[in-house]
Amino acid sequence: SKVKVAINGYGTIGKRVADAVTMQDDMEIIGVAKTRPNYEAFVAHDKGYDVYTLADRVDAMTSAGIPAAGTVEDMISKADVVVDCTPGGVGEKNKALYEKAGVKAIWQGGEDHDLAGCSFNAEANYAEALGKDFVRVVSCNTTGLCRVIYPLDQEYGVKKVRVTLMRRAADPNDIKTGPINAIVPNPIKLPSHHGPDVKSVIPHINITSTAVKLPTTLMHLHTLNIELEKECTADDVKAIFAKQPRVRMVGQGITSTAEVMELGKDLGRPRGDMWENCVWEDSVTMYEGELYFFQAIHQESDVIPENVDAIRAMMELESDGAKSVAKTNKAMGL
Numbered sequence: 001s002k003v004k005v006a007i008n009g010y011g012t013i014g015k016r017v018a019d020a021v022t023m024q025d026d027m028e029i030i031g032v033a034k035t036r037p038n039y040e041a042f043v044a045h046d047k048g049y050d051v052y053t054l055a056d057r058v059d060a061m062t063s064a065g066i067p068a069a070g071t072v073e074d075m076i077s078k079a080d081v082v083v084d085c086t087p088g089g090v091g092e093k094n095k096a097l098y099e100k101a102g103v104k105a106i107w108q109g110g111e112d113h114d115l116a117g118c119s120f121n122a123e124a125n126y127a128e129a130l131g132k133d134f135v136r137v138v139s140c141n142t143t144g145l146c147r148v149i150y151p152l153d154q155e156y157g158v159k160k161v162r163v164t165l166m167r168r169a170a171d172p173n174d175i176k177t178g179p180i181n182a183i184v185p186n187p188i189k190l191p192s193h194h195g196p197d198v199k200s201v202i203p204h205i206n207i208t209s210t211a212v213k214l215p216t217t218l219m220h221l222h223t224l225n226i227e228l229e230k231e232c233t234a235d236d237v238k239a240i241f242a243k244q245p246r247v248r249m250v251g252q253g254i255t256s257t258a259e260v261m262e263l264g265k266d267l268g269r270p271r272g273d274m275w276e277n278c279v280w281e282d283s284v285t286m287y288e289g290e291l292y293f294f295q296a297i298h299q300e301s302d303v304i305p306e307n308v309d310a311i312r313a314m315m316e317l318e319s320d321g322a323k324s325v326a327k328t329n330k331a332m333g334l
Ligand code: NAD
Pocket: 008, 009, 010, 011, 012, 013, 014, 033, 034, 035, 036, 085, 086, 087, 088, 089, 090, 108, 109, 110, 111, 138, 139, 140, 171, 299, 300, 303
């Protein structure tokens, strides 16, 4: 029988994880939890997901027109694994709930490493999550960094990484955050936490980052500068990236994140998502022995296939990470 997955927090990440799990043949969604009966809750209901909610909101959900299947606790009691996609900092408060129910749980990058004790990226440390009860799928930025740093480290040894993250200010559906007309160094006190979070997955990497927020909703963009232990050429690096199942080399008139997002739509991806890192092939350069390149990261979707692999590792449905990645990608059309 299929592994039973519950989604706690059906927002930007949660709704995507639900659909990606549904596409797999070895796992299924037994319910999604939503706090309010908004349009996303109605779509979830229309798609056939059982909608659960907080104990004091069951009546409100049902009277709004979505027959609530029960409380979050009811949902958890039916699941093998809960994917917690509540806002950063909220997930932490749910740990006691999961422990009490004896259910496995996955948190997202908005929570601290210590909450789960295992920070996950399918390419870099799949095996570490095998059989684990608690796992944290790292943030969109950390996921994007692990996907390129890990294979380079395997092949050539990474001496140090310096990265500047240019971050989208808000997700496209978010009207509450800014800036809308400024560039914000954030944090001003350096380094930023973003790059060093890679060490929660690959501890020995020497990495520092700076980050700025830009008035855009279309992806994050990373400028990477990497020193490698062994000598190699830009073509060697491109050959490694070309072999990565979740790295896409872009060119062909794609000169900005706007065109990357258009490509996601043209490919017919659900919600126009771009699940893989997009590395500009022409940007991959060796200068005085150091590697430079640009990559665009779709904040709303790059962690989605990683959540599917994390479920597979924790439930020990597959012991080989590369096989899980291939299975997930095939089912999603990546
Ligand atoms: P979101 O605000 O889009 O969605 C969160 C959902 O959780 C909402 O539907 C909200 O109603 C619901 N919710 C709030 N409190 C709840 C509770 N107590 N119980 C159940 N549901 C509750 O947030 P998001 O962008 O999907 O982020 C979720 C997590 O994923 C965070 O840890 C975030 O840091 C991480 N993440 C976000 C992105 C991104 O760019 N959006 C990328 C990678 C990781």
